[in-house]
Amino acid sequence: MQNYLEFEKPLAEIEGKAEELRAMARANSEMDVEKEAAALDAKADKMLRELYAELTPWRKCQVARHPNRPHCMDYVNRLFTDFMPLAGDRNFADDHAVIGGLARLEDRPVMVIGHEKGHDTKTRIERNFGMARPEGYRKAIRLMDLADRFRLPVVTLVDTPGAYPGKGAEERGQSEAIARSTERCLSIGVPLVSVIIGEGGSGGAVAFATADRLVMLEHSIYSVISPEGCASILWKDAEKMREAAEALRLTAQDLKALGVIDRIVKEPVGGAQRARDAAIDAVGRSIVELLEELSGKDGKALRDARRQKFLDMGSKGLAA
Amino acid sequence: MNWISNYVRPKINSLFSRREVPENLWTKCSECGTMLFHRELADNLMVCTNCDHHMAITPRERFASLFDGGVYTEVKVPAPVTDPLHFKDQKRYPDRMKAAQKSTGEEEAMLVAEGEIGRTPIVAAAQDFSFMGGSMGMYVGNAIIAAAQRAVKLKRPLVLFSAAGGARMQEGILSLMQMPRTTVAVQMLKEAGLPYIVVLTHPTTGGVTASYAMLGDVHIAEPNALICFAGPRVIEQTIREKLPEGFQRAEYLLDHGMLDRVTHRSQMRAELITLTRMLTGLPPEVKGDLPPPSIGPDAETAPELPAAVENAEPAKAGAKTAGDAAAAKPVTAKSAKPAADAKDKGTAK
Numbered sequence: 001m002q003n004y005l006e007f008e009k010p011l012a013e014i015e016g017k018a019e020e021l022r023a024m025a026r027a028n029s030e031m032d033v034e035k036e037a038a039a040l041d042a043k044a045d046k047m048l049r050e051l052y053a054e055l056t057p058w059r060k061c062q063v064a065r066h067p068n069r070p071h072c073m074d075y076v077n078r079l080f081t082d083f084m085p086l087a088g089d090r091n092f093a094d095d096h097a098v099i100g101g102l103a104r105l106e107d108r109p110v111m112v113i114g115h116e117k118g119h120d121t122k123t124r125i126e127r128n129f130g131m132a133r134p135e136g137y138r139k140a141i142r143l144m145d146l147a148d149r150f151r152l153p154v155v156t157l158v159d160t161p162g163a164y165p166g167k168g169a170e171e172r173g174q175s176e177a178i179a180r181s182t183e184r185c186l187s188i189g190v191p192l193v194s195v196i197i198g199e200g201g202s203g204g205a206v207a208f209a210t211a212d213r214l215v216m217l218e219h220s221i222y223s224v225i226s227p228e229g230c231a232s233i234l235w236k237d238a239e240k241m242r243e244a245a246e247a248l249r250l251t252a253q254d255l256k257a258l259g260v261i262d263r264i265v266k267e268p269v270g271g272a273q274r275a276r277d278a279a280i281d282a283v284g285r286s287i288v289e290l291l292e293e294l295s296g297k298d299g300k301a302l303r304d305a306r307r308q309k310f311l312d313m314g315s316k317g318l319a320a
Numbered sequence: 321m322n323w324i325s326n327y328v329r330p331k332i333n334s335l336f337s338r339r340e341v342p343e344n345l346w347t348k349c350s351e352c353g354t355m356l357f358h359r360e361l362a363d364n365l366m367v368c369t370n371c372d373h374h375m376a377i378t379p380r381e382r383f384a385s386l387f388d389g390g391v392y393t394e395v396k397v398p399a400p401v402t403d404p405l406h407f408k409d410q411k412r413y414p415d416r417m418k419a420a421q422k423s424t425g426e427e428e429a430m431l432v433a434e435g436e437i438g439r440t441p442i443v444a445a446a447q448d449f450s451f452m453g454g455s456m457g458m459y460v461g462n463a464i465i466a467a468a469q470r471a472v473k474l475k476r477p478l479v480l481f482s483a484a485g486g487a488r489m490q491e492g493i494l495s496l497m498q499m500p501r502t503t504v505a506v507q508m509l510k511e512a513g514l515p516y517i518v519v520l521t522h523p524t525t526g527g528v529t530a531s532y533a534m535l536g537d538v539h540i541a542e543p544n545a546l547i548c549f550a551g552p553r554v555i556e557q558t559i560r561e562k563l564p565e566g567f568q569r570a571e572y573l574l575d576h577g578m579l580d581r582v583t584h585r586s587q588m589r590a591e592l593i594t595l596t597r598m599l600t601g602l603p604p605e606v607k608g609d610l611p612p613p614s615i616g617p618d619a620e621t622a623p624e625l626p627a628a629v630e631n632a633e634p635a636k637a638g639a640k641t642a643g644d645a646a647a648a649k650p651v652t653a654k655s656a657k658p659a660a661d662a663k664d665k666g667t668a669k
Binding site for chain 1: 324367400401403404405407408409410458489490491492493494495496501503504506507526527529530531532533534535547548549550554558559561563567568576577578613615642645
């Protein structure tokens, strides 16, 4: 069952009609509806192409948060083999919003770390909707250290609305955990490739996305604050999220223009949620290429280049 | 009558109307409501004389009371691209900037300076909460990088006073990118083996806390400062329950292991001197009435000056002599005393 976004309503109607016709035909074998249904399919396909050709920033936010969009575990299961999840921060708990572990990518061992949002009510609650607590970041730090010691490249998959704003999370040092995780991203001497597969929500995303190469899916977002949050602060009206999404320049295309990300991976027509495997495979190819590009460099060269990349970042604004 | 109404009354009126009360002569304490006279408040480092509430203090006021004799040199901060995103909410970002520059008289939300505290050479950076909530944008990032580079060049500790509502939304993703950028700055200091001390002041929140403010070698906070990642209102909305008293305040964080110390503003300078001197291997501060560094050297204080003015190698040399002098003192006193005693005894005999 496809979940439709608000702006996909007209599309839902056409696709619904086509489906209805086919259901009628199945019930009554004398009816021939295939021609009409095909016409509707063609119409729907045309509409889908048009809708996704020019997504506004706010619509991109909605696509990035789409419940059917492939999430971290979908990527891990399809792209990697021998995935060996490693749990816990060795201090307090294991955070289920962050998955991590050793795995092989085209036979090459890597460390993979990412935010997992969950795919139904039960798993979403278990994963805390992809909002990590300090333990999640501290687990990531531990795994990055492990990768660094055994010279394994790190791949991070970012998909979070943000770090969890909870009482316990604050008491256990959410800010410190994020700061240390970012610091670790900048200090490891192994290649670090990061992909924003859905939402890159503020500091919670930076803690994983401070990478040698940062990739974004075509309809993913990366922002300092959610459009709703920005709207309620600057417009004093959370309903102004469309304007805020526009102003924040949070789309992959704007971020590429600003020099914040290195590469955009095209999504299938209608977004990653409509052709999940194709989207995952495209991301996989990009990761492999970028790891290839970074392989063979020694730790210091990698670290120096990574730091310089961030020192230089934003020096040209939109003209970059 | 004419003389009174035509001459005396206007004269009296003009005298009174001319004596307008300047604004901001009195400040109301936001905690206890006491009216505080501006001069008294400034003398007390913007701490309420009634309830000890630590009010916001501008970087210039802070530096004036921090550095020896109030003398410091500003470190130049490279200017970033203005309005990189062409951001517009209800106002244009450049207009908001101009308004903030006009009301504060400052260029941006952070001031970097080099100078001496208790004859200890340091670099200091302070965030200005009155400038758009101290928010961290490209300029603040550049300021922290400039401060770190200067500290590395001069081989001095960096003391950073944080105060910010978080990242500057009007610079969008580029404000977020100051988290990794400032983290690189902190790494420069750590790799150069230089102390990095963070003084967290009210409020330090969001992306600022989650980057350079929580990466210090030593974390000191001012009393009752709000220090957090997510603000209390956001948390209350998320978990839908009332937060405990003092949640996310300095003392609460101290109890939860996130800070080393909570220190009253009046004691801050002394603590920073003690800390930086120990971390850089300098002897204890020479207390007493040393002339401010701007006054020319006279015969008595001349040997002290190299330690204060120079850096690196000369500083160590200067420190050594100071240490020797301090060590020598008790010895001479001791040896002198028995001799005096003997003399006394001798004369008694």
